[in-house]
Amino acid sequence: MPQNKSHKQKFASKHAIAERQQGRAVTHPSGPKAAAPSHSKEKSRQAADAWRKKKNDAVLVQRRIGTVGAPKILGIVPINETANPLFVAAALESVVTGEDSSSPTYPRTIVSKSLKQRFTLVLENDGNEQRISDVGKVSDIMILVLDCSQGVQEAIQDLNEDAGGDDGMSGTTWFNDVGLCVTDTTREIVSTLNAQGLPSVTVVLQGLESFENSRKKLKTIKVHRRYFESVFGDSVKIFVHETDADIQTLLRTISVMHLRSLKWREFRPYFVVEEMAEVNDDFEVRGYVHGNNLSANQLLHLTDHGTFQISSITDIGDPHPLTRSAGVAKGLIDESTEESREPLTCIQASETVEDEGLATEADVEFEKAKTKKIRVPAGVSEYQAAWYEFEDGNEVPEVVAEPVEETPNDDDFMDMDALSYRTTQTDLDFLKAADVIRHERMTDEERLEEMQKLKDMSEEEMWNSDMVDTPVNLPARQRFAKYRGMKSFQTGVWDPNENLPIQYGHIFKLQGYNRVRDASIEKSSIGAAKEGMYVSIKLLGVSKEQRQAAAAAPFIICSAQLEHEQKWSVLHFHVQRNTELEGAIKSKTPVLAHVGFRKFYVSPVFSDPTVGDRTRFARFFHEGEKFRIASFYGPISFLPCPLLMFLVPSLEEQAESNSLRLACFGGALPPNPDLLILKRTVLTGRVAMINKKHSVIKYMFFNEDDVNWFKPVDLYTRYGRRGKILKAVGTHGLFKVALNDQIMQHDVICMDLFKRVFPKWTTVAFNSTDLAPAPSGNEEDE
Known part of the structure; x- marks a missing residue:
């Protein structure tokens, strides 16, 4: 049967056109098949040319590293217990220079005339995991040295059979493949480098000359290539170190x-110190500037040794030039004054402490102007009134309790003292006489025993860490005096500036974070010490002990801080748990944090990931959980900035020479002291008596005053019922509730209370004394 053609909808009504435009002024071409503008192809061609030019410029910048600008930094580190990175570094230097150095010192720069490139060799020979991570922060290429000799393979096989070996090498391997020389130390180093952010990676296999069978040698190379491609990706390069020809290939x-x-390091100036000198009692460090340009007004941080002000920067000429005209010295290029230098002050003086906390007349007038009066039921205190929700604005208004004349109706049955709604029974008639007498005569020990019995018999298989038992011998209004109730966690009113700890008077808050960050980077980019220069920097305030510690270190990393990065605030990091770590991580556990180039001992507070102005406090970071927000006091670090957190070993573990264990890692979020970290506490009760419209609850409170105190807070049950407290029943904490649906006998009644949690002021710099001590008066305990 023939059908009509479908309507093509060539035309539309005015209403349809207005709906599509949605208020936008859209100009339609003249005709349904109007041609595109004639200049659209030209614009597309110009955009493609600009994109192509940008990519070509990026490739040229990559190729010029090591030739025109600063030399490439090669970080040579061992990744198992018997690897020898010094042998690889000496072989590289011998192939490039053609000379064998008897006692080389590192870091040092070598020049390859044939390749027309320069390389700075940074070496970590002791296998220290902390220093290996520092090498990864500054390296352009990481050379990981692994010993794969036949003796190592036999030792690993013996340890797999008998884990009680005492040669210091772990018997656990990643694949458990025959011939894989990967130990627990290897896996810890690999996970740390991956968590921090890896530069380009190459792996050098040592000890393969110990194999007489070439087939077994090829199998060993294949097994290790499979492992490193699985953890580093397909871009990793695998090399064998047996002869000088292998080093030339590398x-x-x-x-x-x-x-x-x-x-994270492209907009920060940094360099590896190649020389240290004391000129006229002034301490100077020298090296090639990498990353961004450097100014004398910035602060210079020496990793593990402290932060110092810069007196002057001198271009002393390139000591390792590729051409004769490249090593010309320019002399003094930048000098700072006392007024222009970035101050070392990390905290500010608290005005609240200085004026003894007394409010001025202007403060009183301002508070009066923004408050208003509301009507609340009679007998409600000012603290209880703060639990009520307000529909207009985020400000907590002034509460004036005024008596309200009440008239009995269907909605006010909860306020009648004599009779219950639609019944002739009194409140005590809901319970049997025997139950009333038993509850009145029970001792505290008997109440606790019955509560534990009900908890064991309940159907709650999973333990809720937020559930807290109400103390029997202490009033709940005192135990939970710092808590409050909210109808909604996301939209409930909470002033971020109320009841702040004394530490908030000493920290900084950035207004317009993105604008401040961009301005700091732009200010650093106009520094006099350009990227690639070999400079000598004169530092101020370096003590004798710090100079001796720097001279004894295997290498020194210097990084310039951007403006405002010395100031303290409340830092937040989005962190991920290390999958190889066993056990839960408790909030406020002391850890060693690597924040970019800086290190601190901190006690982070964990909370749920959020994009709003509040988040829920987490007591533990469990094994099954992947992501959390870690918050602690510390100096501001503009993002992007990596974070590594290591668990500090106990005294017993230190006696066994156990190293730090990577707990979690992540990246920086904007510092925000106003983020609300709210700790939830859930009070639970059991059903004592069920009626058609309301029920009687027990074991949530143990006196009548507590019931009246928490009466404004909403209730809910585990099975989804919601309601409110009507009134107390008796004097031992029983109370009557009205719910939106019939409750079941085995249901659990819950009440959510919230309290704001602040981090601990325990942050101290790692091996540094330049940070101010904490102000007196720590935050409140939980």
Whole structure:
């Protein structure tokens, strides 16, 4: 049967056109098949040319590293107990320079005339995991050295059979493949480097000359290639170190290797110290500037040794030039004054402490102007009135309790003292006489025993960490005096500036974070010490002990701080748990935090990830959970900035020479002291008597005053019922509730209370004394 053609909808009504435009002024072409503008192809061609030019410029910048600008930094580190990175570094230097150095010192820069490139060798020979992570922060290419000799393989096989070996090598391997020389130390180093952010990576296998069978040697190489490609990706390069020809192959590869950029260090000036000198009692550090430009007004941080002000910056000429005209010294290029230097002050003086907390007349007038009066039921205190929700504005108004004349109706049955709604029974008639006498005569021990019995018999299989038992011998209004109730966790009214600890008077808050960050980066980019210069920096305030510690260190990393990065605030980091760590991490546990180039001992507070102005406090970071927000006091670090947190070993573990364990890692979020970290506490009760419209609840409170105190807070049950407290029943904490549906006998009645939690002021710099001590008066205990 023929059908009509479908309507093409060539035309539309005015209403349909207005609906599509949605208020936008849209100009339609003249005709349904109007041609595109003639200049659209030209614009597309120009955009494609700009994109192509941008990519070509990026490739040129990559190729010029090590030739025109600063030399490439090669970080050579061991990743198992018997690897020898010093042998690889000496072989590289011998192939490039053609000379064998008897006692080389590192870091040092070598020049390859044939490849027309320069390399700075940074070496960590002791296998210290903390220093290996520091090498990864500054390296352009990481050279990981692994010993795969036949003796190591046999030792691992013996340890797999008998885990009680005492040669210091773990017997646990990743794949458990025969010939895989990967130990627990290897896995810890690999996970730490991956968590921090890896530059380009190459792996050098040592000890393969110990195999007489070439087939077994090829199998060993294949097994290790499979492992490292699984943890580093397909871009990792695997090399064998047996002869000088192998080192030449390695050198040619790293000279043309694509360098992976780390965004977090591109806008920060940093360098590896190649020389240290004391000139006229002034301490100077020298090296090639990497990253951004450097100014004398910035603060210079020496990793593990402290933060110092810069007196002057001098261009002393390139000591390792590729051409004769490249090593010309320019002399003094930048000098700072006392007024222009970034101050070392990390906290500010608290005005609240200075004026002894007394409000001025202006403060009183301002508070009066923004408050208003509301009507609340008679007998409600000012603290209880703060639990009521207000529909207009976020300000907590002034509460004036005024008597309200009440008239009995269907909605006010909860306020009648003599009779219950639609019944002739009194309140005490809801319970049997025997139950009333038993509850009145029960001792505290008997109440606790019955509560534990009900908890064991309940159907709650999973333990709720927020559930707290109400103390029997202490009034709940005193135990939970700092808590309050909210109808909604997300939209409930909470002033972020109320009841702040004394530490908030000493920290800073950035207004317009993105604008301040961009201005700080722009200010650093106009520094006199350009990227690639070999400079000598004169530091101020370096003590004798710090100079001796710096001289004894295997290498020193210097990084310039951006403006405002010395100031303290409440820092937040989005962290991920290390999957290889066993056990839960408790909030406020002391850890060692690597925040970019800086290190601090902190006690982080964990909370749920959020994008709003509040988050829920988490007591533990469990094994099954992947992400949390870690908050603690510390100096501001503009994002992007990586974070590594290591659990500090106990005294017993230190006696056994156990290293730090990576707990979690992540990246920085904008510092925000106003973020509300709310701790939830759930009070629970049991059903004592069920009626058609309301029920009687027990074991949530144990006296009548507590019931009246928490009466404004909403209730809910585990099975979804919601309601409110009507009135107390008797004098031992029983109370009557009205719910929106019939409750079941085995249901649990819950009440949510919230309290704001603040981090602990326990942050101290790692091996540093330049940070101010904490102000007196720590935050309140939980």
